Amino acid sequence: MERVVGTVVRGLRCPIINKGDNIEEIVVDSVLKAAEVEGLTINDRDIVTVTESIVARAQGNYATIDHIAKDVASKFGDDTIGVIFPILSRNRFAICLRGIAKGAAKKIVLMLSYPSDEVGNHLVDIDTLDEKGVNPWTDVLNEEEFRSHFGYNKHTFTGVDYIDYYKSIIEEYGVECEVIFSNNAKTILDYTKNVLTCDIHTRMRTKRILTANGVEKVYSLDDILAESVDGSGYNEAYGLLGSNKATEDSVKLFPRNCQPVVDSIQAMLKEKTGKTVEVMVYGDGAFKDPVGKIWELADPVVSPAYTAGLNGTPNEIKLKYLADNNFADLRGDELKKAINEFIENKEEDLVGSMASQGTTPRKLTDLIGSLSDLTSGSGDKGTPIIFIQGYFDNYTK
Numbered sequence: 001m002e003r004v005v006g007t008v009v010r011g012l013r014c015p016i017i018n019k020g021d022n023i024e025e026i027v028v029d030s031v032l033k034a035a036e037v038e039g040l041t042i043n044d045r046d047i048v049t050v051t052e053s054i055v056a057r058a059q060g061n062y063a064t065i066d067h068i069a070k071d072v073a074s075k076f077g078d079d080t081i082g083v084i085f086p087i088l089s090r091n092r093f094a095i096c097l098r099g100i101a102k103g104a105a106k107k108i109v110l111m112l113s114y115p116s117d118e119v120g121n122h123l124v125d126i127d128t129l130d131e132k133g134v135n136p137w138t139d140v141l142n143e144e145e146f147r148s149h150f151g152y153n154k155h156t157f158t159g160v161d162y163i164d165y166y167k168s169i170i171e172e173y174g175v176e177c178e179v180i181f182s183n184n185a186k187t188i189l190d191y192t193k194n195v196l197t198c199d200i201h202t203r204m205r206t207k208r209i210l211t212a213n214g215v216e217k218v219y220s221l222d223d224i225l226a227e228s229v230d231g232s233g234y235n236e237a238y239g240l241l242g243s244n245k246a247t248e249d250s251v252k253l254f255p256r257n258c259q260p261v262v263d264s265i266q267a268m269l270k271e272k273t274g275k276t277v278e279v280m281v282y283g284d285g286a287f288k289d290p291v292g293k294i295w296e297l298a299d300p301v302v303s304p305a306y307t308a309g310l311n312g313t314p315n316e317i318k319l320k321y322l323a324d325n326n327f328a329d330l331r332g333d334e335l336k337k338a339i340n341e342f343i344e345n346k347e348e349d350l351v352g353s354m355a356s357q358g359t360t361p362r363k364l365t366d367l368i369g370s371l372s373d374l375t376s377g378s379g380d381k382g383t384p385i386i387f388i389q390g391y392f393d394n395y396t397k
Contacts, residue, residue, distance in 0.1 A: 007390045010034070011375050011383025019060035023050070024264045026058075030385050032272060040389075042273045045309065047388040048265065049372040052283040052304065053244070054384045055255040061233035063225055064250045068099025068240070071229050072196070075219055077105065082188040084111040085206065086198035088121040088155065088162040092298050093198065095245040096221070097169050100196065107176040109191040110166060114146075114181045118199050120294040123162065123181075124150045141181040185209045193217070196224075200241055200300055222300070225253065241300040242283060255281065258305030266307050280306035282386075285373030286366045302369035310364050 014030040017023065027050055035042055056062075072081075081104050086093045101108060114136050115129055116122040129136060132149045141149070143163065154161050163179060170177040180187065185206045188195055193216040197206045203220040210218045222239040225232065235242070235256045242254030255261075262279040269277045283299035303310075372386040 010387045012385040017054040017057045021058045023058035028268045042275050044275050045392045047278045049280050049282050049386040051384040061253045063232040065099035067229040067232035069103035072103030079194040080107040080192040082109045082192045082195040084188050087117045091245045101170040101173040104175045109178045111180050111188050113183050143179040186213050238300045262305045278307045278309040282369035282372045285370030287370050303365040
């Protein structure tokens with residue numbers, strides 16, 4: 001019988017993961033149990049994805065605000081610290097800010113980008129900037145000027161005034177806080193030559209600009225807890241980037257050394273099923289919310305590790321282009337046969353081909369990570385393992 005279903009994505013339930021658990025065994029057992037209970041057949045090129053949070057939990061990759069504070073203090077000493085371009089997030093940054101404030105000696109100059117942070121959390125509506133005649137690319141505002149223009153605004157989804165919230169966190173530790181608003185990294189050098197840049201995907205550019213313009217000390221969040229402090233968790237590649245709030249005084253860091261994890265899961269599934277299943281660890285998906293204007297990717301990467309079969313980008317033909325152009329005169333079985341033959345004989349690299357236009361040649365791991373993140377969600381679904389079948393199939397299969 002002809003197949004009538006293409007890609008199928010399933011969220012798999014598994015036990016609550018704790019420090020020291022064997023994450024590889026738990027993932028493999030969960031996949032095999034799901035296959036048995038649901039009557040699934042595991043095939044070559046099926047995909048198993050595992051959310052980064054349970055990998056980090058199994059690793060026990062946690063740190064406290066005291067660990068963060070000690071690292072910050074060791075890097076900045078008694079200097080006034082410019083903390084620039086943080087994202088607006090209770091889960092992602094507020095707990096890190098507690099550690100930064102605790103490690104600061106006397107003063108923090110908090111420089112926020114506007115109208116939104118790097119991932120789209122807005123401090124002010126962009127239309128309001130037009131009404132007030134404020135140019136966010138050239139105008140530097142202090143807190144009083146910002147309030148006089150825009151008043152007090154709460155985040156669309158969280159209901160938090162992040163200016164007051166972040167300022168209160170800093171002052172809670174007896175540290176003076178001055179808030180300014182600018183999108184130009186060089187602005188902070190008018191206030192201090194010692195900077196902690198907290199942007200995620202633009203951090204290298206920010207550090208380069210500051211270094212070229214006379215900064216004395218410059219670190220980014222991936223420099224904080226890049227190694228263990230007093231036995232804390234750490235991440236040598238990403239530091240505090242990708243961390244999440246765990247408790248009121250601790251964070252769960254992005255998992256480290258994930259490649260052996262995915263390779264081991266693949267090998268174990270091969271041994272037990274005889275099939276080569278692709279495996280990846282995923283964090284945030286890479287998509288944008290059309291209402292809140294938030295770009296989801298607050299992690300430094302979508303996937304910190306994946307098996308070799310997930311490298312690269314899709315190489316796909318646009319079916320509607322073929323139907324409307326190459327084979328516009330065909331119908332029914334003739335059209336189907338012609339499209340099948342075209343796909344079976346397509347070039348290995350379709351970049352630039354009109355027949356592939358609009359097929360979104362993003363990295364496979366970004367596409368699959370987004371699919372996985374949307375499936376598992378961030379709440380109480382309880383499905384941190386995703387099992388994907390038919391992803392690499394096409395119209396001819």
